[in-house]
Amino acid sequence: MGTRGFVGIKRKGKIGGKYNHYDSYYSRLGKEVVDVYFKNKFLPYLEEKDEEYDENAEFLYDGLFCEYAYVYDEDNDRLEIYRGFFNKPQVFSKGHIGNEEELYTHLIFIVDKKIHSKKDVLKAFEENEKANDDSFKEGTKPEQYPERKVINICDYCFKIIPVGKMYCSKECERNAMVREI
Ligand SMILES: [Zn+2]
Numbered sequence: 001m002g003t004r005g006f007v008g009i010k011r012k013g014k015i016g017g018k019y020n021h022y023d024s025y026y027s028r029l030g031k032e033v034v035d036v037y038f039k040n041k042f043l044p045y046l047e048e049k050d051e052e053y054d055e056n057a058e059f060l061y062d063g064l065f066c067e068y069a070y071v072y073d074e075d076n077d078r079l080e081i082y083r084g085f086f087n088k089p090q091v092f093s094k095g096h097i098g099n100e101e102e103l104y105t106h107l108i109f110i111v112d113k114k115i116h117s118k119k120d121v122l123k124a125f126e127e128n129e130k131a132n133d134d135s136f137k138e139g140t141k142p143e144q145y146p147e148r149k150v151i152n153i154c155d156y157c158f159k160i161i162p163v164g165k166m167y168c169s170k171e172c173e174r175n176a177m178v179r180e181i
Contacts, residue, residue, distance in 0.1 A: 070082070
């Protein structure tokens with residue numbers, strides 16, 4: 001069985017894209033997408049992909065089956081990295097419909113080639129692989145983002161921020177606390 005995922009594009013805030021059936025994890029599809037992103041060849045890459053284009057990106061929000069997703073933010077020339085299988089919704093999550101145990105896709109980190117190198121991204125991928133080896137086996141993946149030790153975003157508003165902080169501002173920290181309650 002393949003590791004399913006999604007490769008898409010965000011235009012004016014709206015995401016559309018294509019389903020990917022096999023090897024969607026970081027070390028395979030992730031590396032491939034990062035490579036075309038840094039070569040400015042994401043658009044032809046997505047076009048060539050042999051799946052139907054879904055303008056509503058439904059599979060992206062299916063946190064049970066969509067294990068990894070890569071979305072090119074065309075307006076900002078950035079690459080967004082997502083993972084599924086989270087127990088709690090994130091701000092943008094729609095969750096999986098028709099499943100007792102709802103699982104969600106989260107935005108993990110955002111790559112900006114004006115700030116980050118390809119090496120940074122691969123290092124962020126490795127942090128995830130190191131952290132999740134055991135929890136995958138147990139089926140209890142923790143609600144955390146080890147990738148953010150290398151490339152960090154605000155946990156509330158998703159702005160790119162320096163490593164080590166959780167929020168970009170006091171305001172985001174307060175908003176996040178309200179959200180928890
Ligand atoms: Zn923020």
